[in-house]
Amino acid sequence: MNDQLSTLPPTLEAFLQGHLSVQDLAHAWRDATQEHEPALPERYLDVLERVLNQLESAALFTEESCSFSQADMVAALADWLTKARAL
Numbered sequence: 001m002n003d004q005l006s007t008l009p010p011t012l013e014a015f016l017q018g019h020l021s022v023q024d025l026a027h028a029w030r031d032a033t034q035e036h037e038p039a040l041p042e043r044y045l046d047v048l049e050r051v052l053n054q055l056e057s058a059a060l061f062t063e064e065s066c067s068f069s070q071a072d073m074v075a076a077l078a079d080w081l082t083k084a085r086a087l
Contacts, residue, residue, distance in 0.1 A: 004032040005085050012074055022059040026052045029077070033084075044084055051076045 011028045014020035020028075029052060033040055055073040 004036045005081060008032055008081055009078075012078060016074060022056055026056055040084055040087065044080070044087075048077075048080055048084075051080060 008029060011020060011025055015022070015025045029048065033045060033048060051073055055070065055077075058070055058073060
């Protein structure tokens, strides 16, 4: 599958290994979904934006003081990607 979404799995791994910032991760995901053809349904974009916003918010706090776990948010992104690629 040679589409914009196929570029996203390596970004998750790079983020988990500390090689990619939250901001760079979010930027890559937003860019890939904007350039994806055919366009993804609006509800998919809404869910993605919600998860990315939570991840960016979580980055502002330590893991203990934030209600969002980065690991949970990365898992949500991976799940979203699986579903989006199945469209």
